[in-house]
Amino acid sequence: MQKPRSLLIAHRWIALVFAPLLLLQAATGAILLFRDELTQFALPAETGKDGKIVPLSTLAGAAIKAFPDLHLKRIFFPVEGKSAAFAQLEGTDGTMRYAAIDPDSGIVLASGSIWRFPHEAALQVHYKLMSGPVGLAIVALNGLALAVLALSGVWHWWPGASRVARELGAPARAPARLKLRMWHRSVGAVLAFVLLSSAVTGMLLSVPDIPAPWAAAVTTPEPSDPDAKSIDRAFGLAQSAFPASEPRDVRFAADGSLSVNFLAPRGGKWAVDVVTVSTIDERVTSILPFEQNHALWITALPIHTGDTIGPAGRWPILAAAFALVFLAISGPLAWWRSRRKGRGS
Template identity: 25%
Template sequence: MPKAGSQKHRNLRDWVLDTHAWMGAVAALFILSVSITGIGLAFTGSLMKLETGALSVSGERSTLVDIDNLIEAAQVKAGETFLPVGYLGPSAEIVTPAEMIYGMSDRPENGGEVQIISFDPASDQVTGTFYLDRTWTHHLIDFHYNLLAGTVGLILIAVVGILMAALAIMGVWLWWPGRGRAWKKAKKTSFKGPWITKSFRLHGLAGLWLSVTVLLWGLSGTYWSKPDWFPKGLTPQTDRMASTLPSEFVDATCGSAISVGEAVSFALNEYPKHRLFEAEFAAPWQNFHVLYLSYGSDTDQLDADTRIWVHAQCEGLSVSESLSGAGKAGAIAQRLHSGRLFGALRVPIIILIGVALILMSLTGLHLWWKRVLRPRPRLNP
């Protein structure tokens, strides 16, 4: 006669197994979508270069960037109606060695589109121009981030990340042998037998070895999509640090005109040994420039660790802040999820993780399909 404790354990295991199966079935198509597009994102620079014919480079920059010169060249290339809005340095938002000036092809009220002019940093020559929203690569990025569904898509992706983390935890618990002989069980795994058995064992073994990776990628994906679900002290990117500019800065009108280049020179004097990583220019909707400065190995590798606002009308008026303390944890999570944490190994690691998630999703769907449509005696792991 079975012991009561053993029966309770089996009941709990059956409940976790059913929950794991149904959660996996619900999340599988979403996980497949973000895994496939995530692999694609490892090649965004190359894909955008192939699609647009822009972003070619002949070498790295050997001098300080003359931002005013790039803006002038972009204006000439894009036409008189072009409204410059910002600058992207090498490997900023898009992993490419090219530099870019981006802006609106015309004012928004006139139907302007986001237009990008790319430069070779070694020569400051224009290498191409394209409309961002017309590129398939940009749609690929948006699909990965929000399923092309805006705020609703962000929430769905965030929920999928939580489901991935929960599936990883439950999967390890289900796979773990009752007497704790995990290594022995892993070594003795055989893939002989019918396809359902192969799927079952492959799903369990891959899930075990990649459980920590799936857990971290799921939670970091949730964090990137909905950082407001996490403690306020954590910050996903420097450009999303919560900041309130003083009223005297926002409301000041001094009458002079501070160019982007002058603002950059002022910022670099305030932060010597830094370099300009990104910039947002003063525009009809804001009377200040926002500069992102990089120094050494930044924690936030998409927007650098230091942000400085320089008033576009009042000389010497600025506000600055740097990523520090607990806020760096968010930037590290972002680096992990984007693969930038791994440097030169970024692409192969993203491909490996993406393929593993695809494999686990397909085998998980196979197992769920068999359980629902053709239920059979439970398989022993």
């Protein structure tokens, strides 16, 4: 069947426009597949042999002391007990600062901007290009572009079921220029499904967080950091809801409430049970078990990271990331070579 040339032209121009961003997303995505290991390497804890962790209020106090003009937003507990705790703080002007805290002593081991912590920088670049709602929208558009490229590329390449095996490769005697184009098509065809899956789930992760232009602005109270006793009492109330669960992180809201995410291994690596507690009223205001959380990320994130099929799932995702790097470079290079050859003739 004759394929419309307009499809190939559209494929090429979409690829040329989005190639730099696709390359960036592939690189940061590959890094994030090993985020836990990189966190443990970059932020090793100086924890004693007993492995005890200081109270949450001590971690919070250390972070606030490092940046007294900012307000605490979130604290991540040590990853598998092998890394430092990690705090995020924000100023009224949106300035973000970070602190790594030893969980055994409560001493700040490192602090600074996001560039002091490359593992966090990779996450923020991959998720929203460090640009808030605009970055989220661009990332979502990039996901749409990748989905279109995967589908259009396979459709344009498809040689028919009987010829698939023969077309997956390049003849040894083919010119280098043609080999590059053939391998570009073959790699894209082989990993098209994984790339399409990454594109669609990436959009599902970013689109819900993009504020609607017509939505009314939400007025938030002036943030204030609760005192140490209130923090520990609130955390204790949250822990009592899931006494056998390990806390993953705590969010500190401007209204004085704490939202504690407890790991829920029954639902997979990313599953959490959420308990929200008011530090002012000292009572639990909501409990959201994993099974009752219907947010899109609950389904999309494990697919996006490959964890749906277990710990080995990140390897096909890593292969797709490397393939996307190759495609984002080889496609424009093949186009440039063909343009140069056309001018030369």
